[in-house]
Amino acid sequence: xxxxxxxxxxxxxxxxxxxxxxxxxxxxxxxxxxxxxxxxxxxxxxxxxxxxxxxxxxxxxxxxxxxxxxxxxxxxxxxxxxxxxxxxxxxxxxxxxxxxxxxxxxxxxxxxxxxxxxxxxxxxxxxxxxxxxxxxxxxxxxxxxxxxxxxxxxxx
Numbered sequence: 001x002x003x004x005x006x007x008x009x010x011x012x013x014x015x016x017x018x019x020x021x022x023x024x025x026x027x028x029x030x031x032x033x034x035x036x037x038x039x040x041x042x043x044x045x046x047x048x049x050x051x052x053x054x055x056x057x058x059x060x061x062x063x064x065x066x067x068x069x070x071x072x073x074x075x076x077x078x079x080x081x082x083x084x085x086x087x088x089x090x091x092x093x094x095x096x097x098x099x100x101x102x103x104x105x106x107x108x109x110x111x112x113x114x115x116x117x118x119x120x121x122x123x124x125x126x127x128x129x130x131x132x133x134x135x136x137x138x139x140x141x142x143x144x145x146x147x148x149x150x151x152x153x154x155x156x
Contacts, residue, residue, distance in 0.1 A: 050056050130138070
C-alpha cells in the first residue's frame with residue numbers, strides 16, 4: 001500500500017516501520033475521544049453556511065437536473081440568450097445612430113454649436129469678474145436696479 005515510501009526509505013527501515021504499526025500501516029492517528037470517555041465533549045461537524053442556504057441548494061439541484069438532461073453548464077436558457085442578443089443588437093443600433101447623427105451635422109449646425117459654446121464661456125467669465133468685484137460696487141448696482149424699478153412703478 002505504501003509503494004512511494006519504499007522508494008524513499010531503504011527496505012530495512014520500511015519493514016521496521018511496518019512492524020511497529022499493527023494497524024496495517026495507517027499513518028493517521030486516532031483521536032482520543034473514541035475511547036468512550038463520557039466526560040469529554042465530542043466535536044460536531046460544522047455546517048457550511050453556503051451549502052445550508054436555500055439559493056445554493058436550488059442552484060445545485062438545477063445543475064444536477066441539467067447534467068441529467070445532458071445540458072452543459074455554459075449553455076444558457078433560451079430566453080436569456082434571446083434577451084441578451086436583443087440587448088446587444090439595440091446597443092449596436094444606438095451607437096450607429098449616434099455616429100450617423102454626428103456625421104450628418106450640417107456646417108450651419110456646427111457653427112451654431114460653436115457660437116453657443118463661446119457665449120456660455122463669455123457668461124462664465126463675466127460671472128467670475130463680478131464675483132471678484134468689491135462689495136460696494138455690487139451694492140451700488142443693486143441700489144440702481146431697485147431705484148429704477150420703484151421709479152417705473154410710480155409712473156404706472
